[in-house]
Amino acid sequence: MIEKGKISAAQMALMMHPTIIATGILFVPSISAAKAGRDMWLSPIWGSFIGFLVVFIAYQLHKHFPNETIIEYSEHIVGRIPGKVIGLIYLLFYLHVNGIIIREYGEFLSGVFLMTTPESVIFGSMTLVCAFAVRGGLEVIARSAQLFIPIVVLLFLLIVFFLALDLAPTNMLPVFEEGITPSILGAAAPAAWFSEFLLIAFLLPYLTDKEKGLKWANLSVLSVVFILVITNVTALFLFGEITADLLYPVMSAGRYVRVAEFFTHLESIIMAIWILGTFIKISVFYYALVLGTAQWLKLSEYKFIVLPLGFLLVLFATWSAPNLTELKGFLGTSAVFYLLSVQLVLPSILLLIVVIQKKVIQKRSIQA
Amino acid sequence: MFRKRRKIKKLEQLIAEKELKQPQESVQQAPRSQGSLSGDLNENVNALRSIYDNCSDFIIRPFLIEGKEKATLLYIDGLSNIEEINANVLTPLMEIPKGQQSYELTEQEVHNLASILEKKISVSQVKEVHTYMDITNQISLGKPVILINQSVKGFSVDLGKWAKRAIEEPSAESVIRGPREGFIESIGVNIALIRRKIRSPKLKMEELEVGRITKTTIVLAYIVGLAEQTLIDEAKSRLRRIDIDGVLESEYIEELIEDNPSSPFPQILNTERVDVVASYLLEGHVAIFVDGSPFVLIAPTTLYSLFQASEDYYQRPLLSTAIRWLRYLFIVISLLLPSLYVAVLTYHHEMLPTTLLISMAASREPIPFPAVIEALLMEIMFEILREAGIRLPKQIGAAVSIVGALVIGQAAVEAGIVSAPMVMVVAVTGIASFSVPRYNAGMALRMLRFPMLILAGMLGLLGIMLGIIAIVVHLCTLRSFGVPYLSPMAPMQGQDMKDVMMRLPRWAHRSRPHLTGN
Numbered sequence: 001m002i003e004k005g006k007i008s009a010a011q012m013a014l015m016m017h018p019t020i021i022a023t024g025i026l027f028v029p030s031i032s033a034a035k036a037g038r039d040m041w042l043s044p045i046w047g048s049f050i051g052f053l054v055v056f057i058a059y060q061l062h063k064h065f066p067n068e069t070i071i072e073y074s075e076h077i078v079g080r081i082p083g084k085v086i087g088l089i090y091l092l093f094y095l096h097v098n099g100i101i102i103r104e105y106g107e108f109l110s111g112v113f114l115m116t117t118p119e120s121v122i123f124g125s126m127t128l129v130c131a132f133a134v135r136g137g138l139e140v141i142a143r144s145a146q147l148f149i150p151i152v153v154l155l156f157l158l159i160v161f162f163l164a165l166d167l168a169p170t171n172m173l174p175v176f177e178e179g180i181t182p183s184i185l186g187a188a189a190p191a192a193w194f195s196e197f198l199l200i201a202f203l204l205p206y207l208t209d210k211e212k213g214l215k216w217a218n219l220s221v222l223s224v225v226f227i228l229v230i231t232n233v234t235a236l237f238l239f240g241e242i243t244a245d246l247l248y249p250v251m252s253a254g255r256y257v258r259v260a261e262f263f264t265h266l267e268s269i270i271m272a273i274w275i276l277g278t279f280i281k282i283s284v285f286y287y288a289l290v291l292g293t294a295q296w297l298k299l300s301e302y303k304f305i306v307l308p309l310g311f312l313l314v315l316f317a318t319w320s321a322p323n324l325t326e327l328k329g330f331l332g333t334s335a336v337f338y339l340l341s342v343q344l345v346l347p348s349i350l351l352l353i354v355v356i357q358k359k360v361i362q363k364r365s366i367q368a
Numbered sequence: 369m370f371r372k373r374r375k376i377k378k379l380e381q382l383i384a385e386k387e388l389k390q391p392q393e394s395v396q397q398a399p400r401s402q403g404s405l406s407g408d409l410n411e412n413v414n415a416l417r418s419i420y421d422n423c424s425d426f427i428i429r430p431f432l433i434e435g436k437e438k439a440t441l442l443y444i445d446g447l448s449n450i451e452e453i454n455a456n457v458l459t460p461l462m463e464i465p466k467g468q469q470s471y472e473l474t475e476q477e478v479h480n481l482a483s484i485l486e487k488k489i490s491v492s493q494v495k496e497v498h499t500y501m502d503i504t505n506q507i508s509l510g511k512p513v514i515l516i517n518q519s520v521k522g523f524s525v526d527l528g529k530w531a532k533r534a535i536e537e538p539s540a541e542s543v544i545r546g547p548r549e550g551f552i553e554s555i556g557v558n559i560a561l562i563r564r565k566i567r568s569p570k571l572k573m574e575e576l577e578v579g580r581i582t583k584t585t586i587v588l589a590y591i592v593g594l595a596e597q598t599l600i601d602e603a604k605s606r607l608r609r610i611d612i613d614g615v616l617e618s619e620y621i622e623e624l625i626e627d628n629p630s631s632p633f634p635q636i637l638n639t640e641r642v643d644v645v646a647s648y649l650l651e652g653h654v655a656i657f658v659d660g661s662p663f664v665l666i667a668p669t670t671l672y673s674l675f676q677a678s679e680d681y682y683q684r685p686l687l688s689t690a691i692r693w694l695r696y697l698f699i700v701i702s703l704l705l706p707s708l709y710v711a712v713l714t715y716h717h718e719m720l721p722t723t724l725l726i727s728m729a730a731s732r733e734p735i736p737f738p739a740v741i742e743a744l745l746m747e748i749m750f751e752i753l754r755e756a757g758i759r760l761p762k763q764i765g766a767a768v769s770i771v772g773a774l775v776i777g778q779a780a781v782e783a784g785i786v787s788a789p790m791v792m793v794v795a796v797t798g799i800a801s802f803s804v805p806r807y808n809a810g811m812a813l814r815m816l817r818f819p820m821l822i823l824a825g826m827l828g829l830l831g832i833m834l835g836i837i838a839i840v841v842h843l844c845t846l847r848s849f850g851v852p853y854l855s856p857m858a859p860m861q862g863q864d865m866k867d868v869m870m871r872l873p874r875w876a877h878r879s880r881p882h883l884t885g886n
Contacts, residue, residue, distance in 0.1 A: 011859065109830060113715070117827070125827070129837050136845040143844040143858035144837070265718040268829050275833040 002294050002302055005139035009212040012203045013220035015145040018152065019284045020051075020224045022277035023104050024193045025156075025250050028228060029235040031332045033244040036186025038172050040243070041236055043183050044228035047190030050344060051221040054197045057347045059214045062204040064354050070201040070347070071292040077350050077357075086346065087296045091289065093342045095309075097196075098285040099316025100327070100335075102127060105278050106317060107324045112251060113271060123314045126275075130283045131310045134290055135303050138206055141283045148276040155273045156227070159266060160234050162257045167237035190228060192336040195343035197221060202288040247324075286313065404499045409517035413440050415500060426507075433484070435464045438517040442503070447510030449529035456490045457514070457525055484516075493526035508583065532557065538640035538662070540807060546682040550640040555585055555659035562589060562655075565646040570594075576607055578621070582614040586621065587657040589645075594652040594880070602849055603654045603667060618658040618665050625667075627847050632812040635848040637666040637673060644678050651881050668849035672857070672868045675699060677805035680871050689870040695803055702801035703813045706743045707824035707832050709793045713739045715828030734784040740825030742786050746794040747817065749776050754798070856881075 032043040065073035075083030106122045133141050200217050207213050235249040243249050254267040290309055294302035321327035405412050420426040429441040497503050498521055503513050510528030538550035551558045559573055574588045590600050606625040622636045623629055640662050645655050648666045656665040680688040712719055753772040757765055780786045804810035823831030846853035856864035864881045866872045
């Protein structure tokens with residue numbers, strides 16, 4: 001195996017949590033508010049079904065090929081050439097998606113904090129730091145997640161707690177004004193985010209306690225649902241229906257925080273802790289890309305392709321969209337189909353083929 | 369291609385180095401020094417004389433055993449206890465017994481080492497030597513060697529004695545409550561100090577010799593059953609692989625056996641305190657004693673053990689926990705305070721309450737530099753004073769600190785070169801960095817402050833966060849003898865967390881901490 005490190009199932013869950021949340025809490029509230037309106041708090045729960053489904057598919061595939069990642073077993077499932085093609089699809093997909101993630105990160109920072117800093121500096125510095133972590137391997141990313149994520153989640157909940165006085169629960173009334181459909185429509189964006197759980201297909205082979213893999217992956221989905229619901233509820237209670245018009249509702253919420261007349265304007269703090277989560281998110285995607293590329297090219301080591309791929313990531317970040325408005329439009333519409341088709345439909349086809357193959361082999365062996 | 373060429377170059381270098389080394393070796397040891405003793409005393413003595421050519425401190429003393437047999441005593445002046453040699457070796461051997469006594473040697477026994485030892489030498493530790501190499505080793509340890517005519521063996525008697533420092537309280541790790549003895553430069557004394565704390569024979573001490581020329585004694589200590597066998601083997605193999613001319617301090621060894629020598633963070637703990645070494649041995653670590661150095665190495669080490677003081681364990685648990693938290697806060701301050709100050713002043717004014725912002729802006733008004741430059745200036749000034757304070761003789765040190773305080777403090781502020789808040793920030797940071805119990809860990813944090821300052825000046829809070837992430841990622845990649853540097857926090861080991869975030873009372877420590885490679 002190329003990756004020699006091992007992680008525990010709990011570490012995997014901790015890594016996957018920010019992998020969904022980091023950009024999720026930035027964009028999901030306003031995107032789902034646009035469709036779901038006052039019922040936006042329900043959307044992440046509908047979306048989470050996709051998450052559980054993807055985890056289930058990835059885990060079933062993992063059970064058939066316990067020591068391989070999706071890049072490797074797709075070759076075993078559909079044959080060498082088609083398998084290589086599927087592998088390439090995944091690699092290009094992760095390259096593109098990670099480019100988009102870096103872009104989201106950069107747009108957020110340059111839009112809110114560093115208005116005059118060139119975007120390439122913002123992209124490049126983050127990618128460089130992530131490259132350090134990816135070079136260190138899976139264990140390093142897992143350990144840094146273990147250190148950072150509890151802090152990120154605690155501080156996030158603390159900020160929500162400090163906002164408690166400004167919250168107006170009446171904003172969510174009337175519930176289900178137009179039936180349940182708007183909240184399901186609003187679930188499209190969260191569903192796309194939840195489908196990113198397919199990344200566990202790259203992590204499951206390296207678990208020390210594989211039997212706990214499914215449990216912890218599901219717990220991770222649950223924790224993401226929890227945070228996303230809290231985010232949406234907070235945004236809804238605080239801003240009501242104008243949430244849809246805000247660029248970054250959570251950031252705007254941070255401006256409301258006042259503690260002891262000293263801690264005011266906490267948006268910089270929010271930015272700081274949010275960077276920790278984004279770092280894990282970009283690193284996990286980056287790692288999947290690097291590991292996948294090495295496996296696709298049958299390399300013996302992945303360290304030396306980290307920096308070249310990082311350079312490509314910065315390029316894709318620059319190319320992925322002309323501006324923020326179009327990026328957000330893309331995330332709310334076609335990205336949903338894009339993400340779901342690669343991260344949900346393609347693996348389910350793979351799983352279907354495996355199951356049918358196994359059945360056929362079983363039948364044959366019975367006949368023989 | 370390129371890589372291959374580099375490899376070939378490396379090979380060539382290696383060969384060239386070897387060629388360089390070979391003649392040195394032949395100079396270092398006369399060709400005969402490898403050989404074993406011959407039966408002829410004169411030949412043996414002449415050979416040793418040629419090995420110790422031009423060594424005025426090498427002493428050869430021929431004598432007769434009971435007036436019957438020729439023998440020679442060899443030692444190095446100043447390393448051996450001459451009175452004891454006279455009283456317990458020379459006198460009984462040379463004495464010609466009057467009349468029949470039970471201690472008299474027969475004609476055959478004179479050639480028999482064993483009976484000489486049994487009847488004549490009143491020294492507890494005696495060792496047989498067979499080769500010239502043995503002899504030079506023993507003599508250089510201060511143990512006189514006796515050679516006897518017609519014998520292919522000699523023996524060394526343990527009568528070494530040289531000037532030693534008294535056992536004192538280590539100045540860098542003083543405590544209010546707790547044992548006050550510290551190690552000294554003599555390895556024998558140091559080992560005895562540990563043995564007095566841990567009396568079980570399960571405490572093992574393995575001796576090795578390192579250094580082609582200095583031939584320094586190194587002792588690897590561990591407790592069987594507590595230390596993992598893999599750890600002991602790894603430590604031994606790393607020590608055996610050392611090939612160096614001289615070892616003058618345990619730092620030499622530390623640098624050579626560390627996992628990642630280019631990291632700013634020390635991956636091996638060093639201490640002068642006996643109780644610290646004993647406690648780590650009891651937790652299953654190994655300790656490495658180096659002769660000539662009062663600093664004992666402890667491996668493996670985690671980041672958290674660098675932030676623990678021995679006093680934590682000698683005060684009440686609740687207070688120790690509070691102090692530990694305070695220390696973690698100081699560590700964050702010593703790394704981040706100046707850069708946070710610069711970031712807030714340069715990029716994030718909105719974080720400060722208005723009144724505070726106004727007073728700060730007023731104090732910064734006459735300053736001609738941007739905040740980063742101001743901070744860098746002051747930090748460098750502080751480091752200069754600190755370094756000068758260590759190196760200077762004590763009498764001048766006071767003068768420097770007075771002048772330094774004036775320069776760094778009042779005069780600089782009054783001259784409008786730095787602002788008063790900046791002086792405060794630098795002072796607090798400096799003091800905070802000294803609260804790290806291990807000097808070398810504090811040093812690492814103090815040096816990392818400078819890149820953090822520059823990052824904060826360039827990118828504000830984002831720069832600080834990127835710096836923190838880079839440092840944490842680096843810490844995550846580190847291992848000390850296979851143990852992750854950040855354990856038990858990452859990877860999390862719930863059981864061992866009891867000694868990281870708090871100092872639980874002793875009765876709550878029900879399980880031994882365990883070091884793992886995962």
